[in-house]
Amino acid sequence: MPSPDRPNPPRSNLERTQATRHALLEAARVLFVDKGYADTSTPEVSAAAGTTRGALYHHFVDKRDLFRHLLLREAQAVKAEILAASADDPSPRQALIDGAQAYLQAMTVPGRTRLMLIDGPAVLGLGDATAIDDDNAADTLREGLAAALDRAPAEIDALAKLLSAAFDRAALEIDAGAEPQAISESMLWLLRRVLGDDDEAVD
Template sequence: MPKSITTSPSRSNRERTETTRLALIDAARALFVSKGYGETSTPEIAVAAGITRGALYHHFVDKRDLFRQVLVREAEAVAADIEAATPGQLTPREALLEGSKAYLNAMSAPGRTRLLLIEGPAVLGLEEIMAIDEATSANSLRQGLEKARLGKGEVSLDALARLLSAAFDRAALEIDAGADAKEIHSAMRWLLEQALGPEPRRKPFA
């Protein structure tokens, strides 16, 4: 006779808590994209998520806190796409080029550019947005630059990473505004290749 599988009360409670939290984040994201942060109210979010307003404030301090969590999840999704596109067998140069393409593709998810690059800085402030960015995709870029030894001591690696990150953000905004995505991708690849310099020649087989 097979043993019955029981779920501990604590695990069940954790699962319910996480399910409710994700439902709130999903509902909030949809409303923030369609209406904007300022025009979205917490009662609307609670109704859309199918929970009470009191439950919302049990999981999040306020609307701003919920908005921040929406942005963190978006930024983490972008970083995950970059990581998936840059497996370990790639050279540092290949990883940077593939990662840049993955970033722009990830930012094309509906509403993501508006959330991370327009609403985010306006609501949370530039310092907090930069902190989120540094912990996710900007960190991936800096690590890629370091592995490629870009600059080779001639320039500040941190400054270079910030400037290139800003260029990628502007590219995402251009695409979101209706610019030709292929042209923007090509321009960003060219820019990164100029920073990388000539590709090293492969040594011939002996």
């Protein structure tokens, strides 16, 4: 702990850069969730972050680029929660089940469903939004299915796409006010059927 008589050492350029970038992303998240992408301006984001528009455009090409980086950060956070929940599972099947539950829980973070599943495709286009998902949550699902099922790669890819869409729909339903436990249990029932498990109580 620094001495009370000695000021904290000045931050490095890298630390200041990272702090500014973090502040811009945090401010943008609040505004995009509260007001929506279209009704949020870059001057508002800069002011909320306590910085200048010049700083914003130093870190991001434009508002769309800022949104893309925010969406990527959200997707990476979801993937991290899935991996953390399934890291110690004894079998690929249990890892899939625990990862599925972690995904639905991660998507309950306020504003995340709107950012990732509603505004993301609208702002970036379906292709770019899907590419971000493919590198994150969808990637963990695809790898989990490949480890748990003896299927051809093309079949795994098709299953992953269909299940990913179902999980996204489940997250949207929960966000819209559906009973979370009922949705979660239904998705786990579906996942167990895909895995070929016998009927059994949901964990």
